[in-house]
Amino acid sequence: xxxxxxxxxxxxxxxxxxxxxxxxxxxxxxxxxxxxxxxxxxxxxxxxxxxxxxxxxxxxxxxxxxxxxxxxxxxxxxxxxxxxxxxxxxxxxxxxxxxxxxxxxxxxxxxxxxxxxxxxxxxxxxxxxxxxxxxxxxxxxxxxxxxxxxxxxxxxxxxxxxxxxxxxxxxxxxxxxxxxxxxxxxxxxxxxxxxxxxxx
Ligand SMILES: Cc1cc2nc3c(=O)[nH]c(=O)nc-3n(C[C@H](O)[C@H](O)[C@H](O)COP(=O)(O)O)c2cc1C
Numbered sequence: 287x288x289x290x291x292x293x294x295x296x297x298x299x300x301x302x303x304x305x306x307x308x309x310x311x312x313x314x315x316x317x318x319x320x321x322x323x324x325x326x327x328x329x330x331x332x333x334x335x336x337x338x339x340x341x342x343x344x345x346x347x348x349x350x351x352x353x354x355x356x357x358x359x360x361x362x363x364x365x366x367x368x369x370x371x372x373x374x375x376x377x378x379x380x381x382x383x384x385x386x387x388x389x390x391x392x393x394x395x396x397x398x399x400x401x402x403x404x405x406x407x408x409x410x411x412x413x414x415x416x417x418x419x420x421x422x423x424x425x426x427x428x429x430x431x432x433x434x435x436x437x438x439x440x441x442x443x444x445x446x447x448x449x450x451x452x453x454x455x456x457x458x459x460x461x462x463x464x465x466x467x468x469x470x471x472x473x474x475x476x477x478x479x480x481x482x483x484x485x486x
Contacts (some may be wrong), residue, residue, distance in 0.1 A: 289322040290480045292472070293366035295359070296327045297373035297384030303329070304411045304458035308448055309372040311465055312409065312472030321476050324362060328383045331355040336389040348397035356390045363391070364400050368479030369435070370472060371426045372409035372448070378418025380425045388429045395433055402434035405479035407471045408446070411464065413453035423447045438478050440470035447471045 294313045298305035306327050313323040332354045342350050350356065363369060373380040380388075394400040408430075410422035423446045427437050439446055443463075448471040450464025451457075458464055 289320060290367045290476060290483055291322045291324070291365060292316045292368045292370065292476055292479065293362050294323065294325045294370045295372070295384075295387070296325065296329070297371065297381045297387070298327070298329055299374075299381055299383050300455070301327070301329045303374065303455050304450065304452040305372045305374050305409070307458045308409050308411060308450055308464065308468045309370060311468045312370045312372075312407075312448060312475070315469040315472040316476045319473065319476055324366075326359055326362060328381075328387060331359065333383060333386045333390065335386055336392060342393035342396060348393040350390065350393055356387065359387065360391065360394060363394065366404060367483050368405040368407075368475040369401075369430075370407050370409065370475055371429075372411070373422050373426065375410055375412030375418045375422050378421045380422050391429075391433070399434050403482055404435050405438055405475045405482060406430040406435040407438050407440070407448075407475040409448035409450075409468055409471060411450040411452050411458060413451070415451050417451075419449045420446060423449065436478060436482065438471075438474045440467045441474040441477070443467045443470045
């Protein structure tokens with residue numbers, strides 16, 4: 287039987303930051319349970335803004351004419367059974383780069399809701415203890431809901447997803463609660479994604 291595929295997207299703008307560390311932790315937990323995992327770091331990707339040119343309609347086979355790295359990310363999203371999205375907290379919201387990716391996923395929605403019924407979970411990290419991480423989680427959940435995804439929380443530590451307090455690269459590795467909620471989030475995405483797959 288094919289393995290359940292979990293895609294992790296790190297919305298951090300810096301290489302090897304806390305967000306990437308945490309998304310990798312979630313993927314490692316899934317891999318240990320037998321999942322096939324893939325990590326995409328937006329820090330290494332070029333993303334242009336959606337400027338509402340409206341080219342991504344049926345007439346153009348729901349493709350975007352922009353020449354950047356978004357097409358490959360959309361392919362990875364379509365191939366995944368579950369998606370874990372992580373973001374640093376920037377002024378109590380997701381990073382601008384992650385929001386740019388969210389906007390560029392419009393063709394997937396227009397093309398018959400290609401992310402529908404995939405499991406999705408969110409991870410947020412901020413430098414302050416009450417720095418707006420829950421708003422970041424809500425931003426990510428809202429994107430998932432608009433795509434008809436099945437939003438899940440973390441298992442056992444059950445709140446809203448993976449939430450960590452970390453400022454400088456390496457800090458997230460010292461946040462035990464952040465790591466526990468992140469791993470449990472990965473496991474919940476995997477379990478729900480596997481159950482949804484077995485029904486289709
Ligand atoms: C532009 C900017 C805005 C930030 N805003 C917040 C914030 O509102 N709340 C917070 O807790 N941390 C804030 N931070 C700190 C980052 O969320 C924190 O350093 C995080 O660990 C960065 O993740 P990364 O290591 O993946 O880049 C901000 C950082 C930057 C660069």
